[in-house]
Amino acid sequence: MALGFAFKDYVSSIVAGIVAIYERTYRPGDWVKIDEAYGEVRSVSLRALKILTPDDTVVTIPHAKLWDTNIYNDNSGARDLLxxxxxxxxxxxxxxxxxxxxxxxxxxxxxxxxxxxxxxxxxxxxxxxxxxxxxxxxxxxxxxxxxxxxxxxxxxxxxxxxxxxxxxxxxxxxxxxxxxxxxx
The missing domain is CATH 3.30.70.100 (Alpha-Beta Plaits)
Structure with a gap:
């Protein structure tokens, strides 16, 4: 049963990863804020994305955050950033x-x-x-x-x-x- 709950979150992150990759919710080079983490997207894998914060910290965020968190993308694939x-x-x-x-x-x-x-x-x-x-x-x-x-x-x-x-x-x-x- 515990294994089922663990796999549920893992599968949810993978499904959300497929959605994020397909919809291009964020991509490397984008500046995003997810929960309290703000930084530049460095990589997008099937399960999670990694962002580099302004204070040089790498934060790994599971794609499952797509389901319950607002994601702010400051430049959405463009070079421009207000x-x-x-x-x-x-x-x-x-x-x-x-x-x-x-x-x-x-x-x-x-x-x-x-x-x-x-x-x-x-x-x-x-x-x-x-x-x-x-x-x-x-x-x-x-x-x-x-x-x-x-x-x-x-x-x-x-x-x-x-x-x-x-x-x-x-x-x-x-x-x-x-x-x-x-x-x-």
Missing amino acids: CVADFYLDPRHDARLVREALYDVALTSAFIELDHPIVVIVVEKPWGTHYRLKAYPMDGRDQFLFTSDLTVRGKAALTTLGAQPVQGWLGAQSLNGDDTKGSE
Whole structure:
């Protein structure tokens, strides 16, 4: 009986592997998030896939996760990978100048892929103004360097403009779950 339960999970992973390979749910080179694991797909076998996380850890995930877990694929077989840098500002600033400055930060990044648009989204919240700087790096493997570059140079540009970040924990607590994430 115990052997039957063990084989049930194994067979479920193999069937899910066939589905994943046939539907191309993920393939080597894709950046995926499954449960709490995020990384680049390195291999897809019949039973499981292996991803390499940003901190250089190999994670083996059985394909059976297809049946009960959301799978987020950031590039789905394409070379392109959208990156997002978030900025949370006190509402007392010139939004037009901030938006232009953030656009210029992305435009002048050494990592930028200029074949795709640069977008700065501005959303007013009760606690302040949320800016999302969205752009594509030349290589998806540079996503963390690119997002860091946008963040560091963006903060410097905002400081030059005199724009102040949201102060205190109260503003951060008002964020919904999606607002607290950077690039995924």
